[in-house]
Every structure is written in C-alpha cells, then in structure tokens.
Amino acid sequence: MSEHETIDDRLKGPLSGVRVIEMGQLVAGPFVGSRMADFGAEVIKVESPGQGDAMRHWGHHRYKGRSLWWPVLARNKKTISANLREKRGQDLVRRLIGQADVLVENFKPGTLEKWGLDPESLHVINPGLIIARVSGFGQTGPYSSRPGFASVGEAMGGLRYINGFPDQPPPRTGISLGDSLAGMFATQGVLMALYWRDTIGKGKG
Secondary structure, eight states: OOTTOOHHHHHHOTTTTOEEEEEOOTTHHHHHHHHHHHTTOEEEEEEOTTTOOGGGSOSSOEETTEESHHHHHHTTEEEEEOOTTSHHHHHHHHHHHTTOSEEEEOSOTTHHHHTTOOHHHHHHHOTTOEEEEOOSSOSSSTTTTSOOOHHHHHHHTTTTTTSSOTTSOOOOOSSOHHHHHHHHHHHHHHHHHHHHHHHHOOOOO
16 A cells, blocks of 8 residues: 555545446446446446346346346446437436446447437547447448347357367357356456547547
C-alpha cells in the first residue's frame, strides 16, 4: 500500500470509476459485465420489462425458486428495465450512454441499428464510448446476419470434434465454453480499448 492509499481505495478494484452499460442477455454478453464488475466497474444491466433476462429462469436447479445461473452472471450489477423497442426506452439508454465508458451488447447484428442505437449515433452522444458487440459470427462477413449460440460456434470451430470418445458422437463440453470464451475475449478487447482511449483519446466500437 502506498503512502496515500487507503484500504477503501484498494477495495474499489482496478476498474473503479468505469461505468458499463450492459444490454446483453443469456451468457456471452453478460459474462463481460460480470468480469468487469468483479474488478470494480459500475455495471448497469438493461433488461426488458416483464420477465427480464432469460438467465433469471434458466436451467433446472433452483434455490428458493431462483435459477442458480442468475446470481453467477448478475452479481455486483445494478439493473434497470427498459423497452428498447420503444422511443422511451431508447432515449433512456441514450442518456445512460452519455455518462458511460463501455456498452456491451450481444444481440443479433443489426438489432441496435434497427432501434436507432447504432455505433455512429452513440459516438455522437459520447465520442469516448467503447462498444463491445458479441455475436455468433461477428458484425461483418458472409455469416454475420445469422443468429448463433455457443453450441453452434463450438461445432463450427472444431471444439466438439476433439471432445468425447472415439466410438461416440462429438458431445458438448461440460460448460458453455463457447459463451464464456467469447465473453472473456470480449473483456480483453474492452480493456485494451479503454487503455487505447485513455492514451489516445477516442472511443472504439
């Protein structure tokens, strides 16, 4: 501990002061928010009204009626509800973006554009905004318009081929590696983009 550093300073985490708007759902996008929240970032998760993120109800195992997945992925986050298909919800997100460092989303490519929340428009509001877009096949390329989940990525990437036993069909791994690896690499990209922004002075998307 340095001469001027307090215990409270150390407990804040290295990402203290960084604000993240998470518009992800299920695992891959929210995994980014979880990692950043663990290291001190303020993560504000935007959920749809009503049921919220599907991970609130995912899986068969329950504790007091709640999915065990939910506290794993939602820990250390704040949550709000906004209907992003309506102008009121879109305007709310724009206000949040104006005071944020990072936006994370894992919708099918083109969804933000359909809502008027495309990177170009958001960078007018906040030129320093970092935008992480986690999707099945990226934002460009021949497969970019296709929806994709971890299971598809694991199969197309060859992970299923090297898993399991020679006399049996390729099985899925015990955990959703496609989602968690996508989220981990996206987190690394966000951290590098934050460093780049703070040394060069411009957001990345």
